[in-house]
Structures are given as structure tokens and as C-alpha cells.
Amino acid sequence: MAEARIIDGKGFAAGLRARIGAAVEQLRTTHALVPGLAVVLVGEDPASAIYVRNKGEQTREAGMHSVTHRLDASTSQDELLRLVNQLNNDPSIHGILVQLPLPGHIDAQAVLSAIDPAKDVDGFHVVNAGRLSVGLPALVPCTPLGCMMLLKDTVKDLRGMHAVVVGRSNIVGKPMAQLLLQADCTVTIAHSRTRDLAGICREADILVAAVGRPEMVKGDWIKEGAVVIDVGINRVPARDPAAAAAGKTRIVGDVCYAEAASVAGAITPVPGGVGPMTIACLLANTVTAACRSAGVPLPAGIGL
Ligand SMILES: Nc1nc(=O)c2c([nH]1)NC[C@@H]1CN(c3ccc(C(=O)N[C@@H](CCC(=O)O)C(=O)O)cc3)C=[N+]21
Numbered sequence: 001m002a003e004a005r006i007i008d009g010k011g012f013a014a015g016l017r018a019r020i021g022a023a024v025e026q027l028r029t030t031h032a033l034v035p036g037l038a039v040v041l042v043g044e045d046p047a048s049a050i051y052v053r054n055k056g057e058q059t060r061e062a063g064m065h066s067v068t069h070r071l072d073a074s075t076s077q078d079e080l081l082r083l084v085n086q087l088n089n090d091p092s093i094h095g096i097l098v099q100l101p102l103p104g105h106i107d108a109q110a111v112l113s114a115i116d117p118a119k120d121v122d123g124f125h126v127v128n129a130g131r132l133s134v135g136l137p138a139l140v141p142c143t144p145l146g147c148m149m150l151l152k153d154t155v156k157d158l159r160g161m162h163a164v165v166v167g168r169s170n171i172v173g174k175p176m177a178q179l180l181l182q183a184d185c186t187v188t189i190a191h192s193r194t195r196d197l198a199g200i201c202r203e204a205d206i207l208v209a210a211v212g213r214p215e216m217v218k219g220d221w222i223k224e225g226a227v228v229i230d231v232g233i234n235r236v237p238a239r240d241p242a243a244a245a246a247g248k249t250r251i252v253g254d255v256c257y258a259e260a261a262s263v264a265g266a267i268t269p270v271p272g273g274v275g276p277m278t279i280a281c282l283l284a285n286t287v288t289a290a291c292r293s294a295g296v297p298l299p300a301g302i303g304l
């Protein structure tokens with residue numbers, strides 16, 4: 001059997017960011033509208049710090065207004081809520097992202113609920129989750145949105161295909177299932193407690209792995225020719241034992257890539273697959289939020 005086609009998320013994301021940059025330039029010249037994104041980071045988690053820096057850089061590269069608030073890990077929930085409220089009322093800010101996870105003393109749901117749904121570019125507010133589930137215009141969570149863009153680019157006609165989503169988080173699994181359903185797929189949501197998970201996965205024409213367990217999905221879980229979207233980003237010890245002993249790590253997905261690539265028809269790599277799409281879609285959502293708030297038509301080429 002032929003080796004799977006590699007779905008180039010990194011390349012697709014670069015193209016999407018270029019289209020976003022052009023749209024931002026149009027909005028500025030024709031509507032005097034500059035989309036603005038505020039990212040809030042509480043504490044010093046090193047991975048989060050890198051993501052937040054990348055978000056800020058890519059936002060500016062697209063010509064957008066970017067603000068990053070870095071708060072001490074000891075910041076109280078009240079202080080964080082005051083900042084969110086201030087950003088809700090700031091007309092230069094169209095998108096607000098509070099980086100997760102938050103320190104344990106802060107109730108993440110309370111913070112997410114405080115974000116104005118119109119500025120909720122993560123799409124995590126219950127209003128956006130509800131709007132997505134009933135088919136109303138919504139801000140759609142960035143990772144599933146990016147997965148969907150890659151799928152639509154890879155598969156000519158998704159209608160009637162059996163999509164299996166492994167993982168049921170509010171951030172990826174559930175919204176992913178909603179988007180697939182909207183694209184007329186037949187959708188199964190599976191998870192760690194699913195009976196015969198391997199057998200269910202083998203029925204998938206489209207397999208989305210979003211469980212957060214390194215290389216859990218094996219090659220023999222995959223139907224010949226299936227499209228595999230690997231959402232996982234797991235840090236594991238480096239392959240080389242000496243490097244591993246020295247604390248070096250590498251990143252793997254939720255899918256055992258080498259095994260899967262010899263069975264699947266197409267597959268996203270990790271890194272370079274879904275991850276870069278997540279940030280590009282954050283920029284796209286910020287443009288969407290800015291246009292909706294200003295009553296300006298959405299630019300073409302940056303949505304589903
Ligand atoms: N409120 C909130 N919204 C988020 O969207 C959010 C969050 N909190 N907390 C953390 C996770 C993680 N996340 C990623 C973004 C980009 C890559 C990414 O660009 N990955 C690259 C590089 C991977 C690497 O080398 O680390 C890749 O997969 O190729 C990964 C992960 C967004 N998150």
C-alpha cells in the first residue's frame with residue numbers, strides 16, 4: 001500500500017495568515033478597522049509562554065493590533081475578572097483569549113463566562129458553544145476550525161462519510177463533532193471509556209484523534225485510505241537515551257505516526273499539522289469578531 005499523503009498544516013496556516021494579512025489591510029484602508037487581539041497569560045508555564053509569544057508575533061505580522069497581558073501566578077480571580085471586564089469594554093480589542101490552563105485557585109469556567117461572547121475568539125463561551133450546536137453564526141474554537149479547514153482542503157466531498165472523533169473535550173472533541181455534523185458527516189464521538197475503541201476507529205473514513213495520550217492510536221486502528229487528523233501535542237522523552245537522560249524531549253501526536261502513515265490515505269504530522277492552524281484560526285476569528293462588531297462583511301478566504 002502507498003504511503004499516506006502528508007497534510008501540510010504548517011504550509012496551509014502560512015497561506016491562511018497571508019490571506020488574513022491581505023484582508024486586514026483591506027479593512028484598514030476601506031473601513032478604518034484594525035482588528036485587535038488581547039491575550040492574557042497567568043503564571044509562567046513555559047509551554048504557554050511560547051504559545052503566547054507566537055500568538056503575539058503572528059498577530060502583529062498580520063497587521064493587527066496585539067496586546068499581551070502577563071500576570072503573576074498569584075493573581076486573584078477577582079483581578080483577572082477585572083482585566084477581562086476592562087478588555088470587554090475596550091473598543092480597540094475585538095478578540096480576548098485567556099490562555100489555559102489557569103492556576104488552580106482560579107475557576108476557569110467563571111473567567112471564560114466573563115468574556116463578552118462577541119469577543120470570545122477561543123469559542124469557549126457557552127453562548128458560542130450553543131450557537132455552534134444549533135447552527136447559528138458563532139465564534140468556533142480554533143483547533144477544530146483549523147482541522148475542518150484541512151479536511152475540506154483534503155477531501156472533495158465530506159457528505160455521508162463516517163467521522164470518528166476520539167476525545168470529548170469542550171475545546172476540541174465536542175465542537176469538532178458539531179462541525180463534522182454540519183458538513184453532513186456521520187459522526188461518532190468516542191473516548192477513553194469507549195468499548196472496542198480500536199474497532200470503532202477502524203470504521204472511520206475520517207479519524208480525528210484528540211485524546212491527549214501520546215501515540216495511543218495504532219496503525220491497525222486505521223482503515224485503509226482513511227484521513228487521519230492528529231490533534232495531540234504530547235511532549236515525551238527524546239529518542240536518544242543519552243539525550244533523554246539529559247532531559248531532552250520531542251513532540252508526538254495522539255497517533256502512532258509511522259504506523260498510521262503506511263495505512264492512511266492522508267495524515268497530519270505532529271508538529272507541523274494541526275498546531276499551526278490553531279494560531280492561524282485565532283487570527284481568523286479575531287478578524288471575524290472585528291467585522292461582526294463593526295457591521296462590515298466578512299472577507300472571503302479566511303473561514304470555512
Ligand atoms: N485559551 C487557550 N486557547 C488555546 O488555543 C490554547 C490554550 N488556551 N492553551 C494551550 C493550547 C495549546 N495551543 C497550541 C497552539 C499552537 C500550537 C502550535 O503551533 N504547534 C506547533 C509547534 C509545536 C511545538 O513545537 O511546540 C506544531 O504543532 O507544529 C500548539 C498548541 C493553543 N492552546
Ligand SMILES: [Mg+2]
Pocket residue numbers: 167168191192193211
Ligand atoms: Mg477522555
